[in-house]
Amino acid sequence: MAEKEVLLKVDNITKRFGGIVAVDHVSCTVRKGEVVSIIGPNGAGKTTVFNMLTGVYEVDEGEIIFNGNPIHNKDPKEIVAAGISRTFQNIRLFSDLRVIENVLIGAHIKTKYNFFQSVFRTKKFREEEDKKTAEAIQLLKSIGLDYRRDDYASNLPYGEQRKLEITRAIATGAQLILLDEPAAGMNPQESAELMEFINKLKDQGYTILMIEHDMSVVMNVSDRIYVIDHGKPIAEGLPEEIANNPKVIEAYLGGVQNDAEDQ
Amino acid sequence: MNFVHTMETFVEGKKKILLILLAVFLIALPYMLNSQYLVTVAVKIGSYTLLALGLNVLTGYTGLVSLGHAGFVAIGAYTSSLCAVKLGMNFFASMILGMVVAGLAGVLLGLPTMRVTGTYLSIITLGFGEIIKMIAMNWSSVTNGTLGVKNIPRPSIFGYDLTIANNGLYYLMLVLVLITTLFCIAVxxxxxxxxxxxxxxxxxASTxxxxxxxxxKILSFVISACICALGGALYASLIGYIDPNTFNFDVSTLILSIVILGGMGTIRGMFVGAAILIAFPEVSRFLMEYRFVLYGVILVLMMRFRPQGIMGWKxxxxxxxxxxxxxxxxxxxxxxxxNLLNETKG
Structure with missing residues (x-):
């Protein structure tokens, strides 16, 4: 298989909170069209990596190159404009707004009209608003959420809320989508649907970097996996390599190697 | 919920007829009331509707609770009245100037939102309201201090004075409320x-x-401030006399009460909230001082049984x-x- 273009290159990033090194020289590479997972025990620093990627935290050392441009220590809104979008570990929808409004807010930076054009309802405003609304509906239709278009986000069942959050991230026009534990709190049927959904996104050419604890999801959808523990990278490779890596098993189970081999 | 749906379907279906009926009713209202006192109350309700619409942009939609909006009202009222009294400017020009000054103050008050949120921001706005009152009290050379501004001229169009007696002020209020409402809907x-x-x-998530x-957030403060200044200018020309105590903390809480009672984050609620809270003290005059007890009881019951406000349904x-x-x-x-959205990125 020919090497695809590198979309995201994370080079030795480090984050310290006072004396604690939350993320210690972590590197990873994501190529176009790949699904890459970052796994690790609780408190390993996975979400901190995401927060650095999206500009919530500053990067103390190292650099992040996206599409050939450095994006570390940039403002979150510049990073979104550059084409990275994320979901959250605990769902953060705009819950008192409608499903379609959530998607339209996702398209905020691509909605090109100014305040005065909207106040005077100019032709430019109407055209742009119509265009974005139609696109949002098309997106919801493709994802299978259109029948919920007019519902309020808080009234959606859990699985659909997750889906909507991902849809909202797609609506920003992102090339790279960061999913923070998308299967958290899902029942087996919901996570099976999620896997199908992620695979569908991958088929459509989306690049996904995901943090996940649910191993069946990780093993089924990932092209490659990075493992971090206590902020340090401990392994990387294909799913089957990771599953048999003694260091990974130790990090997760803390057990003696003999016990672990039974896994 | 079902009741709301039935009602909304009805209103949606008969929208045009209902709007025409409402317009006819509002235009004919002063002739039906046929009393200067009642028309004055109606104009007061309209002014407070403006103030509530202004605060609603900030508190209802953006979620920033302000306890000092009387400050913006004061800026609007003082600027327009002083321009009219001292410089002899036309009401509309001085009203717009008042909105500009309040808008600038809105930028200033909006700046702390970069660092402060929630309750702390509310305390800052509370301080802002008091500061504006103190400025009005102590900057005697301009504001005439505690004596206030007297003989504020009535607005006039082409030399035709708009007063309560000829219903001009009432219609001016209607036009201003209409424009502001359309503006709020557009925003x-x-x-x-x-x-x-x-x-x-x-x-x-928004970030x-x-x-x-x-x-x-700053834009929200500015819009809110401008609308409140507009309300303030109208109010000043209605009562004809303002002093620093016209815009005390009670006014800020009254505006906030209207927004909460009507239904935060709805535009329809502002009309109902203002109508109830402004008309209530007037219609319950026979209760003497006890009316304020009843007023408090209504607000408490409201918060207990309908915290989203009277018109606050989704x-x-x-x-x-x-x-x-x-x-x-x-x-x-x-x-x-x-990936449709990506293709059309252009």
């Missing part, structure tokens, strides 16, 4: 309004959607699509590729 139903509501719902939180009507969008939706293919 809310655009990406600006969606950004406001997104910030209210979840700031971090991750690429929304510039700080500038939208619409059960579908999201309104333009004709153009509806046609496009008909033709849509649900199996179209997902």
């Amino acid at each position: 809310v139903k655009s990406k600006t309004g969606r950004a406001f509501q997104a910030i209210r719902a979840d700031e971090l 991750m959607m690429g929304i510039n939180i700080t500038s939208y 619409s059960t009507m579908p999201y309104r699509l333009s004709k153009n969008v509806k046609e496009q939706v008909e033709k849509m293919d649900k199996n179209a590729p997902l």
Whole structure:
């Protein structure tokens, strides 16, 4: 298989909170069209990596190159404009707004009209608003959420809320989508649907970097996996390599190697 | 919920007729009331509707609670009255000047939102209201201090004075409320309004959607301040005399009560809230001082049984699509590729 273009290159990033090194020289590479997972025990620093990627935290050392441009220590809104979008570990929808409004807010930076054009309802405003609304509906239709278009986000069942959050991230026009534990709190049927959904996104050419604890999801959808523990990278490779890596098993189970081999 | 749906369906279906009936009613109202006192109350309700619409942009939609909006009202009222009294400026010019000054103050008050949120921000706004009052009290050379500004001229159009007696002030109020309402609807139903509501719902998620939180919060403060200044200018010309105590903390809480009672984050609620809270003390005059006890009881019961406000329901009507969008939706293919949004990035 020919090497695809590198979309995201994370080079030795480090984050310290006072004396604690939350993320210690972590590197990873994501190529176009790949699904890459970052796994690790609780408190390993996975979400901190995401927060650095999206500009919530500053990067103390190292650099992040996206599409050939450095994006570390940039403002979150510049990073979104550059084409990275994320979901959250605990769902953060705009819950008192409608499903379609959530998607339209996702398209905020691509909605090109100014305040005065909207106040005077100019032709430019109407055209742009119509265009974005139609696109949002098309997106919801493709994802299978259109029948919920007019519902309020808080009234959606859990699985659909997750889906909507991902849809909202797609609506920003992102090339790279960061999913923070998308299967958290899902029942087996919901996570099976999620896997199908992620695979569908991958088929459509989306690049996904995901943090996940649910191993069946990780093993089924990932092209490659990075493992971090206590902020340090401990392994990387294909799913089957990771599953048999003694260091990974130790990090997760803390057990003696003999016990672990039974896994 | 079902009741709301039935009612909304009815209103939606008969929208045109209802709007015409409402317009006829409002235009004919002064002739039906046939009393200067009642018309004055109606204009007062209209002024407070303006103030509530202003605060609602900030508190209802953007989720920033202000306890010092009397400050913006004072800026609008003082600037327009002083321009009219001392410089002899036309009401409309001085009103716009008042809005500009209040807008600038709004930028100033909006700046702390970069660092301060929630309760702390509310305390800052509380301080702002008091500061404006103190300035009005102590800057005697301009504001005439505690003596206040007297003989504020009535607005006039082409030399024709608008007063309560000829109902001019009432119609001026109607026009201003109409323009402000249309403006608020236009703001809310655009990406600006969606950004406001997104910030209210979840700031971090809004940031991750690429929304510039700080500038939208400041914009919200500015819009809110301008509308309140407009209300203040109208109010000043209605009562003809203002002093620093006209704009004390009670006014700030009254505006906030209207917004909460009517239903935060709804435009319809502001009219109902203002009508109830302004008319109540007037119609219950026979209760003497006890009316304020009853007033408090109503607010407490309200918070207990209907915290979302009288008109604070979520619409059960579908999201309104333009004709153009509806046609496009008909033709849509649900199996179209997902990356449609990226292709049209242009």
